[in-house]
Amino acid sequence: MPQDMPPTGGYEPVQYRRSLPVRGFRPAYYLVAVAGIMTYGFWRFGQGIREQQELSREKMWSRIHLIPVLQAEEDRDLVRRTLASKAMEKELLGAETKTYHNDRFVRPTYAVTPSNVTK
Amino acid sequence: MAARQPRFNQQVLIDTTPLPDDIPKVSEIGASSAPLLSASFFIGARCKPYNDDFMHCKTEANGTGEVDCLREGRKVTRCAASVLEDINKSCLEEFRKHWQCLENNNQQLWQCRRWERPLNNCVFEKLNLEKKIPGAPEGETPVHLRKRQIFAHSIATQ
Numbered sequence: 001m002p003q004d005m006p007p008t009g010g011y012e013p014v015q016y017r018r019s020l021p022v023r024g025f026r027p028a029y030y031l032v033a034v035a036g037i038m039t040y041g042f043w044r045f046g047q048g049i050r051e052q053q054e055l056s057r058e059k060m061w062s063r064i065h066l067i068p069v070l071q072a073e074e075d076r077d078l079v080r081r082t083l084a085s086k087a088m089e090k091e092l093l094g095a096e097t098k099t100y101h102n103d104r105f106v107r108p109t110y111a112v113t114p115s116n117v118t119k
Numbered sequence: 120m121a122a123r124q125p126r127f128n129q130q131v132l133i134d135t136t137p138l139p140d141d142i143p144k145v146s147e148i149g150a151s152s153a154p155l156l157s158a159s160f161f162i163g164a165r166c167k168p169y170n171d172d173f174m175h176c177k178t179e180a181n182g183t184g185e186v187d188c189l190r191e192g193r194k195v196t197r198c199a200a201s202v203l204e205d206i207n208k209s210c211l212e213e214f215r216k217h218w219q220c221l222e223n224n225n226q227q228l229w230q231c232r233r234w235e236r237p238l239n240n241c242v243f244e245k246l247n248l249e250k251k252i253p254g255a256p257e258g259e260t261p262v263h264l265r266k267r268q269i270f271a272h273s274i275a276t277q
Contacts, residue, residue, distance in 0.1 A: 051269045054262035055229055058252050062228070065163030066155055068170040069199045071177070072192030073147055075185040076138070082185075084136035105183060 082108075145193045148200055156226055157218040157235075158206055160250040161242055166198035202248070210241040220276070229268045233276045239263070 090096055100106055173191040177184035206214050217234040224230035242248050255261050268277055
């Protein structure tokens with residue numbers, strides 16, 4: 001019985017690798033592009049941070065300029081209330097009494113209701 | 120030291136007894152937050168000595184500054200009132216536009232540069248008060264003079 005032999009000229013090369021066309025650019029280009037996008041993004045981010053710092057500085061200083069005005073108004077109101085309550089106490093009790101054994105000012109935690117409703 | 124108005128269940132009760140006569144009277148500012156914010160840098164420019172004096176007085180009074188610094192406080196209030204009055208006299212139109220913009224934009228200064236610029240120019244020309252932000256880095260355009268505001272939500276207001 002004759003044995004099977006290779007064809008004359010040998011077998012054709014076996015295709016063991018897929019030969020698909022390579023899509024897109026070389027990987028290095030993608031790397032460079034991503035790096036570029038990231039750099040731009042961080043640059044803009046940095047600009048934003050700087051601007052935000054400046055804006056917060058502006059806001060801070062606008063408040064610093066206003067604090068004395070508001071505080072002065074508030075203080076006058078506090079002094080007015082304190083003096084009024086002291087006068088009322090003197091009128092009602094005949095003498096000023098001290099709630100605490102101390103000369104330090106303690107903001108009163110109570111309010112005397114005025115006789116006529118103001119609002 | 121924020122003082123709260125005493126609130127009761129049914130109504131707000133405020134003791135309206137005025138200050139005694141031996142303390143000089145001063146009319147309060149009476150401006151709401153947006154005009155004050157709009158004018159704040161001009162108040163700071165003109166009233167800095169008074170403001171510093173008042174704040175130093177408060178610091179050095181060791182807790183009794185409310186009573187001891189009434190005089191300095193009156194000066195501060197009068198000075199700020201004079202600034203507002205002057206702005207109202209000479210730059211009313213620009214001032215109004217700017218603080219109304221602030222009022223409509225959550226009081227964010229960077230949304231209202233378009234109206235801030237004419238206000239600053241007008242106040243600088245007529246009252247010689249300049250808006251300067253202390254501590255801003257040198258060699259950079261100050262943030263209120265930049266053409267483009269990154270965070271503004273519309274380019275129409277820049």
